[in-house]
Amino acid sequence: MDAAKTLTLPADWRDFFALTKPRVMTLVIFTGLCGLLAAPGEIHPVLGFTAILCIAVGAGGAAALNQWWEADIDAGMKRTRERPLPAGRMDRESARDFGFALAGASVMVMGLANGWLAATILAVSIFYYAWIYTVWLKPRTPQNIVIGGGAGAFPPLIGWVAVTGHVTLMPVLLFLIIFFWTPPHFWALALFVQTDYAKVGIPMMPVVAGEKSTRRQILAYAVFLLPLTLVPWFIGGTGLVYGLSALVLGLVFVALSVRVGLRTSVPDDGMKPEKRLFGYSVLYLFVLFAMLVADRIATVQGWQA
Amino acid sequence: MNPNDDHLSPAESEAYRARQRARSKVLGLILGALAVLFFAITIAKMSVHASGQM
Numbered sequence: 001m002d003a004a005k006t007l008t009l010p011a012d013w014r015d016f017f018a019l020t021k022p023r024v025m026t027l028v029i030f031t032g033l034c035g036l037l038a039a040p041g042e043i044h045p046v047l048g049f050t051a052i053l054c055i056a057v058g059a060g061g062a063a064a065l066n067q068w069w070e071a072d073i074d075a076g077m078k079r080t081r082e083r084p085l086p087a088g089r090m091d092r093e094s095a096r097d098f099g100f101a102l103a104g105a106s107v108m109v110m111g112l113a114n115g116w117l118a119a120t121i122l123a124v125s126i127f128y129y130a131w132i133y134t135v136w137l138k139p140r141t142p143q144n145i146v147i148g149g150g151a152g153a154f155p156p157l158i159g160w161v162a163v164t165g166h167v168t169l170m171p172v173l174l175f176l177i178i179f180f181w182t183p184p185h186f187w188a189l190a191l192f193v194q195t196d197y198a199k200v201g202i203p204m205m206p207v208v209a210g211e212k213s214t215r216r217q218i219l220a221y222a223v224f225l226l227p228l229t230l231v232p233w234f235i236g237g238t239g240l241v242y243g244l245s246a247l248v249l250g251l252v253f254v255a256l257s258v259r260v261g262l263r264t265s266v267p268d269d270g271m272k273p274e275k276r277l278f279g280y281s282v283l284y285l286f287v288l289f290a291m292l293v294a295d296r297i298a299t300v301q302g303w304q305a
Numbered sequence: 306m307n308p309n310d311d312h313l314s315p316a317e318s319e320a321y322r323a324r325q326r327a328r329s330k331v332l333g334l335i336l337g338a339l340a341v342l343f344f345a346i347t348i349a350k351m352s353v354h355a356s357g358q359m
Contacts, residue, residue, distance in 0.1 A: 009324045013331040046349035050342065113346045 011090035016098055018084055019067055020060030027285070028059040028155045034289035035156030035174055038238075038296045039163035047113050051162035054110035055155050058122050061102030062151070065130040068095040076200040079193060099130070114162040121161060125154035139201070142208040145190075149182025150175075156289070170237040173228075174292075178285070180225050184218040184257060185281035191215075191260075192271040192278075211265065218277075219261025226250035229288065239304040242295035249284050249291075256280055 032055040036048055043051070067074065067085055075086035084090040103126045111119035129151035137144040153175045160171035190197060190204045191214060197204040206214045229250050233243030259273045298304045313321070 009321055010328060012324060013328050044349040044353050046345045047353070050346055053342075109342075109346075113350070 011084065011094055015084035015089050016064075016094075019064040019090075019095055019098060020102070021063040024063065025056050025059055027282070028152070029056050030286060031174075031178065031289050032056070032155035032159040034293050035159030035171060036163055037159075037293045038156075038174075039160040039171070041163045043163045048162070050109065050113040051118065051159060054106040054114070054119075054122060055158055057102050058106035058110075058126050059129075059155070061099045061104075061106060062126045062129040064095055064099030064102060065126075066134045068092055068099055069130075069134050071095075073200045073202065077196040079196060103130070110158075110162075115165055117165065117167075118158050118162040121154060121158050125151060125158065128154070140203070142203045142205045144203070145186045145205065146183050149179050149186075152182060153178035169235065170232060173232050173237070177225070177229055177288070180221055180228055181281065181285055184221045184225070184253075185278065185285075187214050187218050188260060188274045188278040188281060191265075191274045215261045215263070219257045222254050222257035222261075226254055232292075238292065238295045239299055240295075241298045241304060242291050245291035245295075246288060249288055253280065253284055 029052060033052050036043065036051060067083055071085035071092060074080035074083050080086065085092060085095055103123075107119050107123045107126070110122050129148070133144065133148035133151050137147055141147075156174040156178070157167070157171045160174065161167060164171075187205055190206050191211065198207045205217065209217075226247075229246040230243060232238045233240075233246065256273070256277045260277050263273060265271060265274075295304075
């Protein structure tokens with residue numbers, strides 16, 4: 001029966017799928033689709049579908065490369081130790097090759113179908129996440145999430161450029177909104193899982209700067225995010241539907257951040273305000289971008305000026 | 306690792322082959338879908354050019 005113990009099966013295809021972080025991908029697909037739908041102009045449905053597919057596959061490739069690089073770190077954290085690499089269900093080379101294949105294929109197909117500007121931004125976003133964030137920033141600085149947030153901010157920009165073919169202020173604003181949304185979103189999570197990050201030596205903000213400083217920074221970003229999300233309305237890039245939605249959503253975000261920002265946790269208090277803020281931040285981004293599309297539809301239909 | 310190795314039991318060989326078959330099926334589906342996608346992109350690009358949008 002010794003042979004049974006040493007038998008290494010080829011990795012299951014489901015593990016390759018898990019390597020693409022499908023849950024993160026849903027947010028990537030959604031914001032990319034919103035950028036594509038909110039952009040002024042038309043795109044052939046097949047080319048629009050291809051653009052979203054390439055954004056999703058590119059993000060999957062970047063996620064696979066991230067897990068290839070971080071297999072040792074993932075093994076040390078409860079949240080990630082059951083991933084295919086740390087759990088020993090796949091060898092590292094397979095994950096690396098899979099990641100490079102997805103990244104390369106998504107950029108090539110996007111270039112052929114949607115133009116090389118969109119493809120170049122996609123390539124930059126993959127490099128940003130897989131190298132600048134994963135390899136360079138994450139193990140070095142507690143600002144890792146701030147700068148790394150840029151990686152998740154690319155999809156609406158790419159979706160927009162796939163339609164219009166050029167970069168303007170509006171898609172850059174969408175990029176900035178996700179960029180400044182990421183720190184309060186992620187630090188809320190880091191506050192209630194900080195023991196894990198400390199264990200594997202990743203300098204997350206609560207571990208390095210302390211809980212109090214992290215809470216203040218969450219609040220600062222949330223307060224800055226509110227006027228930033230209103231800029232597309234002020235410059236006339238969107239109408240009332242988006243503007244009022246951003247205002248209401250942002251006020252709730254600030255209110256929940258105030259509760260997190262000004263309190264001090266005590267052991268075993270359940271971290272409920274932090275969990276609530278984290279949950280709301282995901283909903284916030286989904287609804288904000290959905291309202292961006294609703295606003296565009298309302299304008300095209302003539303329901304608003 | 307070779308499923309024909311003598312030291313593998315029939316059950317182990319079968320498990321190995323089942324895993325290979327599942328992977329081949331998924332890869333076949335992906336390649337087929339890619340062929341369909343490239344065909345659709347070509348037709349879409351041709352129709353966009355014909356209508357003068359690009």
